[in-house]
Amino acid sequence: MRNGERAHEGWALEAGPLVRALWFLFLLVLAAVALFPLWWMFTTAVKPASQIFSGDLSLFPREVTLVHFRRLLGTFNLARIMGNTLIVAGVTTAVQLVTSLLAAYGFARCRFPLREPLFYLCLGTMFIPVQVIMVSNYLLISEWGLLNTFAAAILPQAASAFGVFFLRQQLRLFPQSLLDAARIDGAGELTVLFRIVLPTIRPFVTALGILFFINAWNQYVWPVLVLTDPEMMTLPLALREFMHSEAGHDWGLMMAASTMGVLPALVLFLVAQRMIMSTFASTGLKG
Amino acid sequence: MACLAIFVYRPLLETLRLSFYEWNMVSPTQTYVGWRNYLELLENPGVRRAVVNTGTYALWLGALVLVLPTIAAIALTYMRRWWRRAFRVVLFLPNIISLATAGVIWLWIYNPIGGLLASVWEALGRFPVNWLSNPGTALGAIAVIVAWKAFGYNFLLLTAGLAGVPQEIVEAARVDGAEGWALWRHILLPLLGPTIVFVLSATLVMAAEYVFTPVHMLTEGGPINASTNVVFEIWRQAFRWFRVGYSSAIAVCVFILFLVITTVQLLVSERVVSYEER
Numbered sequence: 001m002r003n004g005e006r007a008h009e010g011w012a013l014e015a016g017p018l019v020r021a022l023w024f025l026f027l028l029v030l031a032a033v034a035l036f037p038l039w040w041m042f043t044t045a046v047k048p049a050s051q052i053f054s055g056d057l058s059l060f061p062r063e064v065t066l067v068h069f070r071r072l073l074g075t076f077n078l079a080r081i082m083g084n085t086l087i088v089a090g091v092t093t094a095v096q097l098v099t100s101l102l103a104a105y106g107f108a109r110c111r112f113p114l115r116e117p118l119f120y121l122c123l124g125t126m127f128i129p130v131q132v133i134m135v136s137n138y139l140l141i142s143e144w145g146l147l148n149t150f151a152a153a154i155l156p157q158a159a160s161a162f163g164v165f166f167l168r169q170q171l172r173l174f175p176q177s178l179l180d181a182a183r184i185d186g187a188g189e190l191t192v193l194f195r196i197v198l199p200t201i202r203p204f205v206t207a208l209g210i211l212f213f214i215n216a217w218n219q220y221v222w223p224v225l226v227l228t229d230p231e232m233m234t235l236p237l238a239l240r241e242f243m244h245s246e247a248g249h250d251w252g253l254m255m256a257a258s259t260m261g262v263l264p265a266l267v268l269f270l271v272a273q274r275m276i277m278s279t280f281a282s283t284g285l286k287g
Numbered sequence: 288m289a290c291l292a293i294f295v296y297r298p299l300l301e302t303l304r305l306s307f308y309e310w311n312m313v314s315p316t317q318t319y320v321g322w323r324n325y326l327e328l329l330e331n332p333g334v335r336r337a338v339v340n341t342g343t344y345a346l347w348l349g350a351l352v353l354v355l356p357t358i359a360a361i362a363l364t365y366m367r368r369w370w371r372r373a374f375r376v377v378l379f380l381p382n383i384i385s386l387a388t389a390g391v392i393w394l395w396i397y398n399p400i401g402g403l404l405a406s407v408w409e410a411l412g413r414f415p416v417n418w419l420s421n422p423g424t425a426l427g428a429i430a431v432i433v434a435w436k437a438f439g440y441n442f443l444l445l446t447a448g449l450a451g452v453p454q455e456i457v458e459a460a461r462v463d464g465a466e467g468w469a470l471w472r473h474i475l476l477p478l479l480g481p482t483i484v485f486v487l488s489a490t491l492v493m494a495a496e497y498v499f500t501p502v503h504m505l506t507e508g509g510p511i512n513a514s515t516n517v518v519f520e521i522w523r524q525a526f527r528w529f530r531v532g533y534s535s536a537i538a539v540c541v542f543i544l545f546l547v548i549t550t551v552q553l554l555v556s557e558r559v560v561s562y563e564e565r
Contacts, residue, residue, distance in 0.1 A: 011364070011450070011452075011454045011457055012364060012365070012366070012367070012368075012371075013364045013365050013457075013470075014365075015365050015467070019365070020365050023361075023362035023365045023366070024362075024365075024366065024370070026358070026359070026362050027359060027362050027363065027366070027370075027374050027378075030355075030359055030374075030378060030438075031374060031377045031378060033435070034377055034378050034380060034381050034435070034438070034439070035377060035380065037381075037389075037392050037393065037396060037435065038380070038381070038384075038392070040392070040395075040396065040403060041392045041395070044395065052401060127492070127545055127546075127549045128542065128545065129492070129495060129496040129518060129541065129542075129545060130496070131496065131499060131518045131521050131522060131538070131541070132521065132538040132539075132541055132542045132545075133538075134521075134522070135521070135526075135531060135534055135535060135538065136535075214383050217385070218383075218384070218385030218386070218387070218388075219385075220385060220386060220387045220500050220503075220504075221499060221500060221503075224503070225526070236385050236387030236388065237387075239387055239388060239391050240387060240504050243391060243394070243504070251395050251398070251401070254391060254395065255391075255392070255395060257391075258388050258391050258392055261385065261387075261388045262384055262388055265383045265384065265385075266380075266383065266384075268383075269380070269383045273376055277375065277376070277379060277443060
């Protein structure tokens, strides 16, 4: 782990103070562009309505109010929508973790015919855009009578090729002798996987789980097709609905809703920031 | 595996089959029309517009989330420890925000009345522009939203790629007198080659795929098709105009396009890697 940490830090180059200052400035501008829309969203959400349209460009709101958030609970049915999103994202994450783990273990540690071609077929799904297959999936889900159920939002995403790929990389590093020892002791494949392998790769599984969750929390393209009932909508869908309704010009309210959409992912990211980024960085591309 | 089979490969074949039919999603009969959907595809000016737009998106995104992050990754190697970490976190941050939320936030920034850009624009003494409903600017406005989100991911991949260059190589090159531009031009950027190729193909995919969400949310392809793209056409044909066969024909073409991009990317990166080994 320590080694990985160092590798992901990378080396540094020396340069004169002027060059360094220019590069620093450049990065600072980029950082400002990255952060500013979020800050703007947040300040709009806490400004009283009278200040929102005043063309006032000050960075900090003069007055802070929670009135938009309070109204959000009334008009937007916030609790229900957050609950929906939480269920869909939570279940999707759990299911994806289990399927990824099982499939990755199979691909990394079991021998069966056509293993390699099957693995590549599985990987290939990463490069197929959702939109290419969404019409046909939509027809299937509606044939099964699942439209406007959480199952419709979750089922097509039950497996994640990225998860399989990522965990397979980790599992291949696992010492074979330990596995053999466990098998000689009479442990079944599943026992080996959950009792011996899982505890050692737990950090990676956690990082993957957080990524899955953020991803599922943000999901838009597929749910927007199958969850059309306002009672079942997840947050990104509700935002769109909200935007097209009469409240769509009430920017304080809209930004308060956006803040609620950003917040959970943001908190998760900040808490687990190092883990998430090194997961990305260490899988990198070479894998 | 079974899940992937049911929800990825089955629909792929189903889409292929449907592309030879004409069907409105409700009627019980599907009419076999052979290649007609594909022929119409070639003639339809709307589709041509979507293809051109996809190319334009790719150019925009190429500049914003390929060239810019590469420069930023270079800049980062000159930073000291603490700043390096801080910049990496901050620049990656927008990536965790959903395109839907990003769309709403930027809609507010673009808003002609009271929006941030409009206020700045007016303060500069210009007429307010409605960025998203002006045919000349809608595509760019959408591209900026996608770029804002996607920047951090590409940036992270590129910095990781650079960090993966062994320190010994960097040291050796500097001992040999390679400094500044020469070091980048001859040593580091070529070593970063495979990463750049990967990021490039990811960017092309983005130009088709990510653009969908803000377009679907904010402009529905308008004004006058100015911001539509090929992937959005799939949705529009099927779910707005209920032409499942035609939509499937577009989907098949998009799939083939992606297949080509991915294959080229794999081939190129293999060539680069084997070149390195020699």
